[in-house]
Amino acid sequence: xxxxxxxxxxxxxxxxxxxxTDAVMAELVERGxxxxxxxxxxxxxxVGKSALYRRWRTKQExxxxxxxxxxxxxxxxxxxxxxxxxxxxxxSAIAAWLTEPPFSRIIPDLVAEATRMPExxxxxxxxxxxxxxxxxxxxxxxxMARGELxxxxxxxxxxxxxxxxxxxxxxxxxxxxxxxxxxRVTDTxxxxxxxxxx
Numbered sequence: 001x002x003x004x005x006x007x008x009x010x011x012x013x014x015x016x017x018x019x020x021t022d023a024v025m026a027e028l029v030e031r032g033x034x035x036x037x038x039x040x041x042x043x044x045x046x047v048g049k050s051a052l053y054r055r056w057r058t059k060q061e062x063x064x065x066x067x068x069x070x071x072x073x074x075x076x077x078x079x080x081x082x083x084x085x086x087x088x089x090x091x092s093a094i095a096a097w098l099t100e101p102p103f104s105r106i107i108p109d110l111v112a113e114a115t116r117m118p119e120x121x122x123x124x125x126x127x128x129x130x131x132x133x134x135x136x137x138x139x140x141x142x143x144m145a146r147g148e149l150x151x152x153x154x155x156x157x158x159x160x161x162x163x164x165x166x167x168x169x170x171x172x173x174x175x176x177x178x179x180x181x182x183x184r185v186t187d188t189x190x191x192x193x194x195x196x197x198x
Contacts, residue, residue, distance in 0.1 A: 012055060019045045020052060024066040029102045032109045033063065033120075060120060064127040067106070071097065075132040083143035087162055087189050090136065091182040094166045108171060133159050148195050161189045 023045035027036045038059055042049045056062040074097050077089040097103050114121035136159045143149045149158075165185045169175050 016045075016047055016051055017055065020047065020055070020062075021066040021069060024063055025070075025102050025106070028063065028109070029105045033113045036063065038062070060123055064123055067110075068127045068131070071103075071128050072131045072135075075135045077139075079139075079142065083139075083146075083148040083193075083195050084186060084190060086139040086143070088182065088186045090139065091162050091166055091185050091189075094163050095170060095177075095182060098167060098170050136163075143195070150194055153193060158193055161192060162186070165189070 020041060023041045024036075026044060027040050031040065036059065038049055038052050041062070042052055045051075052062060056065060074093055075090070077086070077093050080086050080089055098107060110120075110124065114124055137155055140149065140153065140155050140158050144151065144153060162185060165188065166182075169181070170177060
């Protein structure tokens with residue numbers, strides 16, 4: 001007689017998880033974080049709420065997991081072999097993350113919510129910010145090893161530099177972006193970091 005496998009432990013199907021992630025992103029665009037609900041996500045994804053709760057305990061966990069799945073890989077740009085190339089590629093990736101749908105709608109809303117909810121702000125930093133910063137730090141450390149950056153470079157400040165310039169211009173000011181803007185951001189960052197061309 002063949003024994004049946006116990007059915008108590010649910011198997012998380014990748015296709016269902018992908019449908020939920022898509023639903024989370026769509027709900028964030030249409031409703032924003034504050035009005036997003038587990039019910040709404042489940043309905044849009046065509047699943048029961050139990051499928052959500054098997055994966056995440058709370059709305060916050062669900063939303064940040066979905067965002068991190070897409071946001072963190074977007075920061076993982078290829079090693080170009082030079083600091084300038086890496087910074088330019090990072091600037092382009094940041095600009096795309098901030099200004100292309102769906103993130104152009106989601107990020108400003110999430111930042112606004114985080115200013116009102118310290119717990120959400122901490123969770124965003126841990127789930128999305130820290131992994132993205134680790135990727136940026138790796139690029140800077142490679143540049144230091146190649147001799148392109150001084151040994152005393154403030155890596156914490158350096159990680160903020162390109163992102164801050166792009167974010168302020170494109171999201172806060174919503175100012176026009178000239179075709180050479182990201183090149184100028186890169187050159188400004190290199191001067192600020194006292195970089196030595198290789």
